[in-house]
Amino acid sequence: MIRYYEDEENADHSVIHLMLNTDCDNHCILCCNDQYDLSSVPVVTVEELNNAKTVLLTGGEPFKNPYFADFVQNLRGQYKNIENLYVFDWESDMLIKTRSGYWYEVECKISLADFKNDFTHKRQKHELLKNGDEKRRRPNFFYYCVPWYLSAKVYPLLPDYAGLIVLKADGKLNEIKQAHCLHLQKYTDEELKLCDKFYYAYRNWKKCVERNQPTAEIKRLKDEIAFLKAEYKAVAGCDIKDAF
Known part of the structure; x- marks a missing residue:
């Protein structure tokens, strides 16, 4: 049964889920987008963004939006009240929680040295991403995002578990390598505190x-x-x- 979107009573308006698009190639069987009339989802207002502390970007697949990079840059530039938060045991450049409950982490690098140092300075994080640990949580998907002039140098050095997104010279994003699903576990807000x-x-x-x-x-x-x-x-x- 298709449901119309309704704001929950006593909802926390400091946290906003922004649906950037509805296009997605994953076709998840339990995708909650199939349960709602998406035309009933309200458009976010400037007032709501001014009062927000956390913005979770969702879709569809947000990275399929050709203006994703510009949108994120403008969002952070115009609304200084939106703050960085970490969800796992390390600071993340970008975290996205989909409506189906999966977490995407994106690590942004602007130099080859910065990319290489990531495996030295965050060795334990990468061990966890690669091998997993029942006592520690990790995202479901992990990506690197680099500018176009780094893509050819970074691609051969990518670990198997990481995907690659390239920021092109025109400001659009291109997924060069799709990330493997690290696990299918979904964490509740309570589990992640x-x-x-x-x-x-x-x-x-x-x-x-x-x-x-x-x-x-x-x-x-x-x-x-x-x-x-x-x-x-x-x-x-x-x-x-x-x-x-």
């Missing part, structure tokens, strides 16, 4: 703002953080462990 990570990112941003704000504004921000902690405890039934 996304709520904690979103909270800490928000709290740390507030602390940075405090340094340049008058006393009255600092008190208001601290009261807001205290309220968030209390709200989290009421929902989760436990305190947020402050590890900072």
Whole structure:
């Protein structure tokens, strides 16, 4: 049965899923796009983007959008309130969670030296991507993204588990090598502790703002953080462990 999209009651509007396109070659049997009338999905507003802390890009297959690179660059340039977050045990240049629940990680490199250093400085990460570990989580797909002038040099050095996306001179993206599926496991938001990570990112941003704000504004921000902690405890039934 096809359903019309409806915003969930008490939805967290600081997190936005942006559907960039509907085109996809994967044809997943359980794709949730087949369950909805996609014409009923609302268009995001400037106000919503101004209030967002996290934007998850989805589709279809977002990388099939020819203006993907320009869109991401403009999004980060115009909306400074959107912050970086890490989901796995390392910082990622870009993470995309599809509507079907799979995670794509994209590592961006602009020089050959930077690409080679990735395997030295992040050796444990690449061991995990290659071999897996039942006790540690990893994305379902892993890609490198490089500019056109690096593609011929990087391609022969790619590990088997990595895909390659090339940013062409005209600003469009081209998938040169499709990434292998590392695993089919889907992680819940609770397993990845996304709520904690979103909270800490928000709290740390507030602390940075405090340094340049008058006393009255600092008190208001601290009261807001205290309220968030209390709200989290009421929902989760436990305190947020402050590890900072």
